[in-house]
Every structure is written in structure tokens, then in C-alpha cells.
Amino acid sequence: MNKHLEQLVKLSQFDKDIVNFDPQIKKEQEKLKVFTETVDKLNSDVEKLYTIIDETKNKRIKNDIHLKELSDKLSEIEGKHKLAKNEKEVKALQLEEEIAKEQVNFANEEIVRLDSLITSKNEELEAIKAELVQEEESVKELKDLIDANIAKLESERNKVYEEKSVLVGTVDSKVLAFYEKIRRWAAESAVVPVKKQACYGCNMKINDRFYSEFIVSDEIMTCPHCGRIIYKDDSAEA
Numbered sequence: 001m002n003k004h005l006e007q008l009v010k011l012s013q014f015d016k017d018i019v020n021f022d023p024q025i026k027k028e029q030e031k032l033k034v035f036t037e038t039v040d041k042l043n044s045d046v047e048k049l050y051t052i053i054d055e056t057k058n059k060r061i062k063n064d065i066h067l068k069e070l071s072d073k074l075s076e077i078e079g080k081h082k083l084a085k086n087e088k089e090v091k092a093l094q095l096e097e098e099i100a101k102e103q104v105n106f107a108n109e110e111i112v113r114l115d116s117l118i119t120s121k122n123e124e125l126e127a128i129k130a131e132l133v134q135e136e137e138s139v140k141e142l143k144d145l146i147d148a149n150i151a152k153l154e155s156e157r158n159k160v161y162e163e164k165s166v167l168v169g170t171v172d173s174k175v176l177a178f179y180e181k182i183r184r185w186a187a188e189s190a191v192v193p194v195k196k197q198a199c200y201g202c203n204m205k206i207n208d209r210f211y212s213e214f215i216v217s218d219e220i221m222t223c224p225h226c227g228r229i230i231y232k233d234d235s236a237e238a
């Protein structure tokens with residue numbers, strides 16, 4: 001094979017290898033994403049529970065204040081009872097007393113309900129916090145593993161970059177410019193083999209006349225259909 005062409009085949013392979021690292025690195029990063037999403041969800045659940053507990057505690061405080069007010073009111077009614085002048089006033093005070101007592105009952109029931117809500121929400125909170133600790137630990141382990149995988153891929157990629165740069169240094173500048181020009185649109189398939197008389201870039205069959213010329217030529221040739229640089233793939237012809 002033409003020496004320049006041989007270099008371009010290698011160069012194109014290096015470029016292909018370099019690009020192939022990207023989806024591998026991305027795949028590693030996506031693995032981590034699933035786990036961090038779980039952690040984010042748990043963190044948001046914890047926040048919500050703190051809010052509910054705070055609000056419930058505030059309601060509890062309001063009920064305590066209300067109870068104190070009712071107790072003051074009941075003492076006040078008791079005092080007024082002694083001063084009542086007639087049956088009508090006594091009855092009015094009794095009614096007021098009844099209403100206040102009902103409110104006391106209601107406030108007490110509400111306090112019991114709020115206390116049990118606070119207890120159950122606190123239990124829920126503790127369970128989620130425990131889950132979060134576990135999840136964060138496994139994310140950390142996974143992150144270390146993924147970081148190591150990515151570092152390994154990046155170091156392999158750098159090695160290919162180095163090999164490529166050594167090769168580029170030996171390639172004739174005109175040949176290199178020709179390759180780069182085709183690579184701009186053909187990307188990693190700028191240099192393709194011809195197998196079974198077909199271009200592996202565009203899959204078009206190459207006519208007999210061009211093919212017989214191509215078989216014997218030692219020049220760099222391009223596909224008559226797509227313009228990619230083509231080379232004889234001996235392994236397929238055999």
C-alpha cells in the first residue's frame with residue numbers, strides 16, 4: 001500500500017478511537033445520575049416533613065394559647081356568677097360557660113391529634129434520614145468507582161491522542177490537509193475500505209473500470225460516488 005495512504009488509514013483509526021471514548025464516558029456519568037436523583041428526592045422529602053412538623057408545632061402553640069384564654073374566660077364567668085342579679089343573667093352566664101367548656105374540649109382533642117401527628121411525622125422523618133444516609137453512602141462508593149472508570153478512559157484517550165500526534169508529525173502536510181478536508185464532512189469515515197467492490201463509506205458499488213484501475217494503482221484514490229479516501233481491504237478480498 002502507498003505509504004501515505006497507510007498513514008491515513010492509521011490516522012483515521014486513531015480519530016475513530018478518540019471519538020468512541022465520548023459515549024463510554026457519558027454512559028458512566030449517566031449511571032451516577034440515577035442514584036443522585038434518588039438522593040435528591042429523599043432530600044426534598046426531608047424538607048417537606050420539616051415544614052409539616054413546624055406547621056403542626058405552630059398549631060399546637062396556638063391551641064395552648066387558646067386554652068389559656070378559655071381558662072381565663074371561665075374564671076371570669078365564675079366571678080360574674082356571684083354578681084348575677086337575676087335568673088336571666090344566670091342563664092346567659094351558664095350558656096357562655098357551656099360554650100367555653102366545649103371549646104376547651106375541642107382544643108384538648110386538637111392538641112392530642114396534633115401531638116400524634118408530630119410523633120408520626122417525626123418517625124417518618126427518621127426513617128427517611130436513615131435511608132438517605134445509606135443512599136448517600138452508596139452514591140459515594142459508586143461515584144468513586146465511576147470517577148476511576150472515567151479517569152481510566154480519559155488516560156486511554158490521551159494515549160491515543162499522543163500516538164496520533166506522533167503519526168501526524170510524520171505525515172506529509174499536503175496529504176494531511178487533503179485528509180482534514182474530507183474529514184470535515186465525512187468525520188470518522190473519511191478513510192474507508194472497499195469490500196466486495198463497494199465503498200464502505202457510501203455503500204455504493206464501484207464500476208468495473210474504476211475498480212480495476214483502483215486495484216493496481218498505488219495512488220491515493222477517492223470513491224467516485226462520495227469522495228471519501230478508499231483503500232483495498234485485503235482481509236475481505238481473501
Ligand SMILES: [Zn+2]
Nearest residue numbers: 199202223226
Ligand atoms: Zn463512497
